[in-house]
Amino acid sequence: MTEVETTDSDSHKIRRSVFATTHWSVVLAIGDAKTTCAQAALSRLCQSYWYPLYAYVRRRGYIPQDAEDLTQEFFARLFRNETLSGFSREGGRFRSFLLKSMSHFLTDEWRRARVQKRGGGQIISLDVASAECRYGIEPVDTHTPETLYDRAWALVLLDTVFHRLRNEYARAGKVALFEEIKFCLTGQRNAIPYAELASRINQPENTLKTQVHRLRQRYRELLREEVAQLVASPTEVEEELRSLFRAMS
Amino acid sequence: MDSKKTCQHCGKIVGPEAIEGLCPDCLMKVGLGIGTEVSVAASPGKRAFAPPTLAELANKFPQFEILAFIGQGGMGAVYKVRQRQLDRVVALKILPPGIGEDPAFADRFAREARAMAKLNHPGIVTIYDFGQADGLYYFIMELVDGVNLRLLMQNGRVSPREALAIVPQICDALQYAHDKGIVHRDIKPENILLDRQGRVKVADFGLAKLVGRMNEAGIDGVTTDTSDLTKAGKVMGTPNYMAPEQMEHPGKVDHRADIYSLGVVFYQMLTGELPPKPWQPPSRKVQIDVRLDEVVLQALEKEPERRYQQAGEVKTAIESIAAERPAAGSGNAEHFQPRWWSVFVAGFLTVLLLEFGALALMKPEPSGRLLALLAGGVALIIFLLARKRLLKVFLAGLVVAFFLWLGVAGATTGALPPGAAALVIAVTLVATFVFARKKLRSSLGSIHQNLAFSHGFLPCFVIVFLVVFGSSWLITFILPESFSSTARIKVERDQTNIRGMAEQSFGGSYDPYLIQTEFEVIHSEVILGQVAQDLDLNKEWGKKFANAEILKTTETISLIKNRMELRPVRNTSLIEIRVYSDRPQEAALIANKIARVYQLYRNEQPVPGSSSVHVEITDRAIPGLRAVRPNKPLNLAIGALAGLLLGTAGGAVVSGYESRKKRNLIKD
Numbered sequence: 001m002t003e004v005e006t007t008d009s010d011s012h013k014i015r016r017s018v019f020a021t022t023h024w025s026v027v028l029a030i031g032d033a034k035t036t037c038a039q040a041a042l043s044r045l046c047q048s049y050w051y052p053l054y055a056y057v058r059r060r061g062y063i064p065q066d067a068e069d070l071t072q073e074f075f076a077r078l079f080r081n082e083t084l085s086g087f088s089r090e091g092g093r094f095r096s097f098l099l100k101s102m103s104h105f106l107t108d109e110w111r112r113a114r115v116q117k118r119g120g121g122q123i124i125s126l127d128v129a130s131a132e133c134r135y136g137i138e139p140v141d142t143h144t145p146e147t148l149y150d151r152a153w154a155l156v157l158l159d160t161v162f163h164r165l166r167n168e169y170a171r172a173g174k175v176a177l178f179e180e181i182k183f184c185l186t187g188q189r190n191a192i193p194y195a196e197l198a199s200r201i202n203q204p205e206n207t208l209k210t211q212v213h214r215l216r217q218r219y220r221e222l223l224r225e226e227v228a229q230l231v232a233s234p235t236e237v238e239e240e241l242r243s244l245f246r247a248m249s
Numbered sequence: 250m251d252s253k254k255t256c257q258h259c260g261k262i263v264g265p266e267a268i269e270g271l272c273p274d275c276l277m278k279v280g281l282g283i284g285t286e287v288s289v290a291a292s293p294g295k296r297a298f299a300p301p302t303l304a305e306l307a308n309k310f311p312q313f314e315i316l317a318f319i320g321q322g323g324m325g326a327v328y329k330v331r332q333r334q335l336d337r338v339v340a341l342k343i344l345p346p347g348i349g350e351d352p353a354f355a356d357r358f359a360r361e362a363r364a365m366a367k368l369n370h371p372g373i374v375t376i377y378d379f380g381q382a383d384g385l386y387y388f389i390m391e392l393v394d395g396v397n398l399r400l401l402m403q404n405g406r407v408s409p410r411e412a413l414a415i416v417p418q419i420c421d422a423l424q425y426a427h428d429k430g431i432v433h434r435d436i437k438p439e440n441i442l443l444d445r446q447g448r449v450k451v452a453d454f455g456l457a458k459l460v461g462r463m464n465e466a467g468i469d470g471v472t473t474d475t476s477d478l479t480k481a482g483k484v485m486g487t488p489n490y491m492a493p494e495q496m497e498h499p500g501k502v503d504h505r506a507d508i509y510s511l512g513v514v515f516y517q518m519l520t521g522e523l524p525p526k527p528w529q530p531p532s533r534k535v536q537i538d539v540r541l542d543e544v545v546l547q548a549l550e551k552e553p554e555r556r557y558q559q560a561g562e563v564k565t566a567i568e569s570i571a572a573e574r575p576a577a578g579s580g581n582a583e584h585f586q587p588r589w590w591s592v593f594v595a596g597f598l599t600v601l602l603l604e605f606g607a608l609a610l611m612k613p614e615p616s617g618r619l620l621a622l623l624a625g626g627v628a629l630i631i632f633l634l635a636r637k638r639l640l641k642v643f644l645a646g647l648v649v650a651f652f653l654w655l656g657v658a659g660a661t662t663g664a665l666p667p668g669a670a671a672l673v674i675a676v677t678l679v680a681t682f683v684f685a686r687k688k689l690r691s692s693l694g695s696i697h698q699n700l701a702f703s704h705g706f707l708p709c710f711v712i713v714f715l716v717v718f719g720s721s722w723l724i725t726f727i728l729p730e731s732f733s734s735t736a737r738i739k740v741e742r743d744q745t746n747i748r749g750m751a752e753q754s755f756g757g758s759y760d761p762y763l764i765q766t767e768f769e770v771i772h773s774e775v776i777l778g779q780v781a782q783d784l785d786l787n788k789e790w791g792k793k794f795a796n797a798e799i800l801k802t803t804e805t806i807s808l809i810k811n812r813m814e815l816r817p818v819r820n821t822s823l824i825e826i827r828v829y830s831d832r833p834q835e836a837a838l839i840a841n842k843i844a845r846v847y848q849l850y851r852n853e854q855p856v857p858g859s860s861s862v863h864v865e866i867t868d869r870a871i872p873g874l875r876a877v878r879p880n881k882p883l884n885l886a887i888g889a890l891a892g893l894l895l896g897t898a899g900g901a902v903v904s905g906y907e908s909r910k911k912r913n914l915i916k917d
Binding site (some may be wrong): 154155158159161162182183184185189191206216219220223235241242244245248 | 256257258268269271272273274275276277278279280281282496497843
């Protein structure tokens with residue numbers, strides 16, 4: 001598993017694990033979080049997607065200190081198999097499962113009205129400082145905790161996929177090309193100024209078109225692959241993508 | 250970095266959350282394939298396709314007099330033009346310019362256009378001609394002087410009457426095209442035009458297939474699949490109206506996708522909104538006929554197999570609803586369909602009568618229950634296998650009645666523990682409601698209506714109820730009562746130890762073979778004959794049953810056997826002797842006598858072979874206080890239930906008949 005640390009804008013770093021080759025369906029099939037493979041699978045999933053949870057907790061009204069403790073405790077419980085009795089019922093999607101579990105967890109914690117630091121070390125490494133920076137820039141008014149969670153999740157997803165894509169190009173020795181054409185990943189194809197671009201990077205226009213086409217194609221495939229790992233069955237991939245899309249707008 | 254940058258494609262602000270400077274929303278759109286459609290609303294700044302001006306067009310098409318620009322959609326721009334030669338006013342549709350870059354496109358275009366041109370139907374916008382002029386692909390089509398459905402719906406919803414007038418026409422058009430093997434793939438309000446006479450014209454048939462792949466596939470020029478005009482992974486058409494299978498496997502779509510889209514449009518016409526994710530039947534939102542819900546629901550089925558298979562079926566369904574709507578001020582009155590209700594009730598009653606008969610006429614023995622159990626089981630199996638709807642409903646009635654009976658009878662006779670009986674009843678009722686709630690709601694709704702409207706219902710209901718309930722009362726009190734008494738005996742082997750002394754074995758072990766053999770003995774003529782003699786039953790029963798003739802012993806013995814039951818108590822060495830009689834004292838007397846006679850017999854006659862058998866009377870029989878048969882509460886309950894249901898059914902039939910007589914055409 002390779003990890004890539006990159007700098008986004010000047011203010012924060014976020015660690016990404018690029019090879020999230022684990023499957024939520026595997027975890028579901030195993031059914032028991034305490035086995036080693038399930039643990040490995042879960043920890044890789046959670047390591048990638050913890051930030052949306054953290055943002056959710058924060059939006060629920062907890063101060064950073066408490067949010068951190070709660071998130072850690074939640075993961076600890078998750079790995080001790082305490083929260084997972086409901087997960088086969090929740091079935092399909094890791095994202096909704098995680099959200100529901102967290103929301104139940106928070107309700108329990110609220111009832112107990114205490115937030116303690118539990119022992120036992122950290123299961124997932126949470127880079128709280130950067131998370132706080134990132135949280136600080138989330139739009140304030142329009143989001144409920146749930147929509148914020150979904151939106152953060154979508155962003156993490158896109159981010160992960162983007163970096164996977166880049167790594168593929170890097171391994172093929174085509175980093176420079178990637179950097180030049182990466183902006184072609186957005187917008188409509190007709191809007192891409194092929195002629196201009198072709199002359200800039202010194203390539204025939206037709207070859208360029210093929211490459212852009214391949215880039216967008218591969219991006220879509222990777223996106224679906226990544227989503228497939230977070231749902232229980234392949235038929236749910238499109239539905240999940242559409243939900244995320246709706247969450248973003 | 251300038252954090253106030255805006256995305257050039259969607260206009261949103263691209264903040265620090267951007268992914269390497271790219272706008273996340275656009276990234277997502279590309280990932281989904283949604284943003285690849287030319288859509289005016291999403292790109293305020295840059296349009297992928299700027300329609301040519303009238304002057305430009307005039308240059309390219311000298312054979313036409315360009316009159317006006319009509320509009321622009323996802324599939325191109327439309328102009329009103331006059332064909333000079335023919336002197337007729339038609340519509341000219343220009344496809345977006347980028348489309349033509351793929352050399353293979355010309356072939357596809359021609360092929361598709363020819364297919365579309367073969368569609369000659371009053372409900373479909375006719376294609377007159379097609380071609381290519383200076384890099385621009387175009388169609389000449391029928392000009393429709395009117396509006397599209399989108400405009401009509403902009404004021405909210407369409408009235409049910411209008412919707413019911415529009416949709417069948419769309420069905421006709423779709424059916425015609427499907428018969429010719431052409432699927433529209435992009436049925437949406439913008440594509441449904443209405444002329445000034447209210448005639449429907451469906452436009453852009455087949456265009457989605459042709460145009461949809463142009464945005465991705467054609468540009469590198471190396472795609473070779475000319476046979477399959479669709480490519481997996483491409484999202485074509487408008488997402489809101491697309492069938493689920495169209496989004497997942499765009500290549501495997503058939504005509505049923507159009508039926509789905511039609512369902513969405515229908516829904517939107519009726520309610521003014523798109524069907525929301527937790528699906529809400531239209532009748533809950535607006536005042537319309539509840540049966541339209543079913544039509545919409547079936548059109549919107551996720552799996553194509555479960556939808557209407559032909560557009561013509563949708564039309565038939567709608568027209569039959571439209572024809573049967575009675576005139577009523579609120580517009581909500583429904584024509585009651587007595588058929589399925591009465592079938593259900595008939596099935597229910599058949600089982601009830603079966604059980605009733607079994608209880609009343611036969612002994613309360615396992616054989617009666619077994620028969621009922623078999624009947625229920627068979628009904629269940631046939632129900633699961635049945636295809637025809639009416640048969641299914643009939644059997645559903647059987648099954649429900651059976652399980653209800655099981656619960657009620659089990660509880661009152663003690664065959665089932667009350668908890669289990671309650672559970673069975675509860676589960677049956679819940680299952681019935683869950684599976685039939687749709688039907689129940691519509692039928693209950695109509696019953697409610699009919700109670701208000703029809704005069705026939707109430708008197709019929711009351712009469713039938715009284716008749717049925719009354720007769721069950723009568724029968725209950727006519728049937729002779731019988732009481733039961735039970736004596737209990739313990740039958741064990743004496744254990745002899747090595748010193749030869751008899752020792753009793755305490756509890757724990759018991760010998761089932763011993764119990765079995767002793768059963769035979771207790772049933773035997775030796776014992777029963779002795780009982781008959783001791784109690785002088787020959788004479789007594791002779792008086793009762795045989796006109797004062799003295800019975801023969803064999804006859805008496807068989808009478809006793811009919812009235813007695815032997816039952817082992819599980820896991821113990823106890824045997825219960827139960828006797829039935831129409832007099833409680835007699836029952837107790839006989840039971841105790843049998844026990845005593847047997848005990849004496851065993852004490853004198855040890856079992857040949859090994860150790861002797863010890864018989865002890867642990868419980869003497871006492872006269873029963875309540876009659877065991879007939880089960881009065883059960884019978885009365887059955888009678889009441891049957892009365893209710895029959896009354897409802899009868900009343901419903903009557904009022905259905907009445908409202909059918911009052912049938913009117915739609916008036917608004």
